[in-house]
Amino acid sequence: MKAAKHKHPGEEGLRQSMSWLHTWAGLIFGWVLFAMFLTGSLAFFRPEITRWMQPEIQVQPAPAVQAVATAQRYLAEHAPDAKRWFIAPPSDREPLIQLLYQVPKPKPGERGFVRVKLDAATGEPVTARQTRGGDFFYRFHFELETAFPWGRWLASIAGMFMLVAIISGIITHKKIFADFFTFRPGKGGQRAWMDGHNVLSVLGLPFHLMITFSGLVLFMVMLMPAGIQAVYDNPRQFTSEVFKANKITPPLNQPAPLVEIAPLVEQAQQHWQGRLGRVTVNNPGDAGATITLLRNVGDGVSYGLLAPFMRFDGVTGALQESEDDHSATVVTTGVITGLHLGLFAEPLLRWFYFIVSLAGTAMVATGLVLWIAKRRQKARPGDTREAFSLRLVDGLNAGTIAGVVFGVAALFLANRLLPADMPGRQVWEVRAFFIAWGLSLVYAFLFQRRKWQDLLGIAAAALALVPVVNALTTDRHLGVSLPQGDWVMAGFDLTCLASALFFAWMAVKAARARKAPARTAGKPRAARNEAVKAAVAATAHTPATAAAHEPAVPAAVHRTAFEPRGDTP
Amino acid sequence: MMRYRLAVFSRATAAILGGYALASAAAACLAVWLPMGRADAVTAAQMLSFVVYACGVIWVFATRNAWRAWAGILGPAALLGGLFLAHRLVAV
Numbered sequence: 290m291k292a293a294k295h296k297h298p299g300e301e302g303l304r305q306s307m308s309w310l311h312t313w314a315g316l317i318f319g320w321v322l323f324a325m326f327l328t329g330s331l332a333f334f335r336p337e338i339t340r341w342m343q344p345e346i347q348v349q350p351a352p353a354v355q356a357v358a359t360a361q362r363y364l365a366e367h368a369p370d371a372k373r374w375f376i377a378p379p380s381d382r383e384p385l386i387q388l389l390y391q392v393p394k395p396k397p398g399e400r401g402f403v404r405v406k407l408d409a410a411t412g413e414p415v416t417a418r419q420t421r422g423g424d425f426f427y428r429f430h431f432e433l434e435t436a437f438p439w440g441r442w443l444a445s446i447a448g449m450f451m452l453v454a455i456i457s458g459i460i461t462h463k464k465i466f467a468d469f470f471t472f473r474p475g476k477g478g479q480r481a482w483m484d485g486h487n488v489l490s491v492l493g494l495p496f497h498l499m500i501t502f503s504g505l506v507l508f509m510v511m512l513m514p515a516g517i518q519a520v521y522d523n524p525r526q527f528t529s530e531v532f533k534a535n536k537i538t539p540p541l542n543q544p545a546p547l548v549e550i551a552p553l554v555e556q557a558q559q560h561w562q563g564r565l566g567r568v569t570v571n572n573p574g575d576a577g578a579t580i581t582l583l584r585n586v587g588d589g590v591s592y593g594l595l596a597p598f599m600r601f602d603g604v605t606g607a608l609q610e611s612e613d614d615h616s617a618t619v620v621t622t623g624v625i626t627g628l629h630l631g632l633f634a635e636p637l638l639r640w641f642y643f644i645v646s647l648a649g650t651a652m653v654a655t656g657l658v659l660w661i662a663k664r665r666q667k668a669r670p671g672d673t674r675e676a677f678s679l680r681l682v683d684g685l686n687a688g689t690i691a692g693v694v695f696g697v698a699a700l701f702l703a704n705r706l707l708p709a710d711m712p713g714r715q716v717w718e719v720r721a722f723f724i725a726w727g728l729s730l731v732y733a734f735l736f737q738r739r740k741w742q743d744l745l746g747i748a749a750a751a752l753a754l755v756p757v758v759n760a761l762t763t764d765r766h767l768g769v770s771l772p773q774g775d776w777v778m779a780g781f782d783l784t785c786l787a788s789a790l791f792f793a794w795m796a797v798k799a800a801r802a803r804k805a806p807a808r809t810a811g812k813p814r815a816a817r818n819e820a821v822k823a824a825v826a827a828t829a830h831t832p833a834t835a836a837a838h839e840p841a842v843p844a845a846v847h848r849t850a851f852e853p854r855g856d857t858p
Numbered sequence: 859m860m861r862y863r864l865a866v867f868s869r870a871t872a873a874i875l876g877g878y879a880l881a882s883a884a885a886a887c888l889a890v891w892l893p894m895g896r897a898d899a900v901t902a903a904q905m906l907s908f909v910v911y912a913c914g915v916i917w918v919f920a921t922r923n924a925w926r927a928w929a930g931i932l933g934p935a936a937l938l939g940g941l942f943l944a945h946r947l948v949a950v
Contacts, residue, residue: 303920306919306920307916307919307920309919310915310916310919449908449911449912452908452912453912453915453916456912456916457916457919460916502908505908506904506905506908509904509905509907509908510904513881513882513885513904513907513908515881515882515883515885515886515889515907516882516885516886516888516889516900516903516904516907517889517900517904518886519885519886519887519889519890519900519903519942520889520890520896520899520900521896521900527897527900530896530897531897531901616894616895616897616898617898618894618898618899618901618902619897619898619901621902621905622901622905625905
C-alpha cells in the first residue's frame with residue numbers, strides 16, 4: 290500500500306506504483322465490472338436467449354422482400370396514423386418479423402411505442418409469454434437497470450476504471466510472455482490465483498483492451514461532449530451529420546398513399562449485394578413520407594452503428610439519398626464499435642467472442658479473489674480493521690461472483706416456472722435475478738466460513754436445474770432438441786449443464802480449501818514476498834520451465850469451460 | 859496515516875477530475891485543429907481523448923510527488939485549452 294509514495298524513482302518504483310493503481314482501480318468497481326462482463330458475454334447471444342425464453346414460438350424465417358410486404362400490410366391496417374414504422378425482417382437468428390411503431394398521441398400512461406412480432410408465414414402476430422428475453426442482459430450490461438442516463442454514466446465510469454486497471458496491469462507485468470505459460474494450481478493459495486489471473490488476462494489481452502476501449506467509444510457523445518461543443522452548436526447537429534440514416538423529416542400534413550416497400554427492398558439488396566437490416570418509414574400515409582432502408586449490420590465489421598442506407602421518397606419511390614462509404618476516420622470508429630457489438634460474428638466467431646468474454650469475466654473474478662489472497666497473507670493477527678475490510682471484500686466477492694450467476698439461473702427458472710399468462714411476468718423474471726443476487730449477498734455475510742462452498746453449490750444447482758425444469762415444462766428439451774438438431778435450444782441447455790459442472794467443481798474446491806489449513810501460514814513474510822517475485826520470474830529458471838508447460842494445458846482447457854452460463858449456439 | 863490518505867485523495871482527484879479536464883481540453887483542441895472535415899475531426903478527437911485520459915491517470919500515479927502529478931495534468935490541460943482558444947481567436 291505504501292507503493293504510491295515510493296522513494297526511489299525508476300523502473301522498480303513505476304512497477305510498484307502501477308501495481309498499487311491496478312489493485313485499487315480494479316477493486317473499486319470490480320463487482321460492477323463482474324456483472325457487466327457476465328451480462329455482456331450473454332448479450333452476444335441475445336436473440337438466441339430470447340428464443341429459448343419463448344419456447345412456444347417455432348417459426349421459419351421468410352425472405353426479406355416477402356416479409357416486408359407482409360409487414361406493410363399489417364401496419365397499413367393496424368397503424369395507419371403512426372408517426373413512424375420500424376420493420377426488421379426475419380433472419381436466421383431472429384426468425385420473426387419484428388415491428389415497432391410510434392403512436393401519434395399516446396394516452397397518459399400508455400407507451401409511445403408499440404412492439405409487434407409477426408409470423409412471416411401467416412402474417413399474424415405471435416403471442417407468447419411476456420419476457421424481456423436476451424434484451425435484459427444486453428440492457429443491464431450498459432444501463433445496470435438504473436434510470437437514464439445515470440446507469441450509462443455509472444457503467445462508463447466503471448469502464449474507465451477497467452481501462453486504467455488494464456493499462457496499469459500491463460505495466461506491472463515484468464514478463465508478460467513468460468507468465469503466459471505459468472500456471473501452478475498445485476502451489477495453491479495466492480500463487481495459483483495469481484497465475485490464473487495472469488493467464489486469463491494475458492491470453493485475452495487484445496480482446497479485453499478492445500472491449501473496454503470500444504465500450505467507452507460507444508458512449509463518447511455522452512461522455513466527452515467537449516470535442517463536439519468545440520465545433521458544433523449542439524450534440525444533435527453532430528449526430529445527424531454522422532448518423533444520417535436516423536434523420537427524422539417533418540410531415541407535410543397532406544394525405545398520400547405509401548408506395549410498395551418490397552420492390553425498394555429488392556432494389557437495395559441488388560445495389561448492396563447484401564441483406565436488409567431494417568426499414569424505417571417516417572410519416573406513413575403523408576405526402577412527406579420517407580422510407581429508409583438500412584443494410585444488415587451483420588454484413589460488415591464496421592456496420593455496427595453505421596451500416597449503409599438508402600432513403601426513398603415514400604410516395605413516388607424515388608431515391609433521395611444514400612450512403613455506402615464513410616471517411617476513413619468514421620470507418621475506424623465504426624470498426625471499433627462494431628467489434629464491441631460483435632454483430633458481424635458468425636456462429637464460430639460468436640462462440641469465440643463468448644468464451645474470451647467469459648475469460649474476461651473470470652479475469653475480474655480472479656482479480657477480486659486475489660485482492661483477498663494477497664491481503665490476507667500480509668495481515669497481522671489481531672488487526673481488527675484489517676479483518677473488517679477482508680470480511681467485507683470477501684463477502685462482496687462471494688455474494689457477487691456466485692450470486693450473479695445464481696441470479697442468471699434464477700431468471701431462466703422464473704421464465705419457465707411463472708404462469709405464462711401472468712400479468713407483469715417479465716418484471717418478476719428480472720426481480721428473480723435481483724432477489725437471487727441479493728439473497729446471495731446476505732448469505733455471504735451471515736455465513737462467513739461456508740459462503741464460498743455453499744453459494745457456488747447453489748449457483749451450480751440452479752444452473753443444473755434449468756435444463757431439468759425446461760424438460761418438465763416444455764416439449765423442447767434436450768431429448769427432443771438434440772435429435773432434431775435444434776441447436777438454439779440444445780446449445781442453451783448444454784451450456785447451462787457445462788456451467789453447472791464448472792461451478793460444482795469450484796464448490797468442491799472451495800469446500801476442500803476450507804478444510805485444509807492455510808499452507809503458506811508458516812513462512813516468514815520476507816520469504817513470501819520473495820515467492821511472489823519468484824512467481825513472476827520463475828519461468829526463466831530451468832526446472833520451472835519444464836514444469837510450467839504442462840500446467841498451461843489444463844489452464845487453457847479450464848478457460849474454455851470458464852464461467853459459462855445459460856447460452857446458445 | 860492521515861497524511862498518506864490525503865496524498866491518495868489528492869492523487870485520485872488529480873486523476874479523475876484533472877484527467878477528465880485534460881481529456882476534454884485535448885478533445886476540444888484536436889477537434890478544431892485536426893486537418894480533416896469537422897465530423898471526422900470531432901470523431902477522432904473524441905476517441906483520442908480517452909487515450910489521453912488513461913495516460914493522464916497513469917502519469918498521476920507514476921510520478922514522484924503530488925505536485926508533479928498535478929502539474930503534469932493541469933499544465934498540458936492549460937496548454938491544450940489555450941490552443942483551442944487560440945483557434946477561436948484565429949477563426950473569428
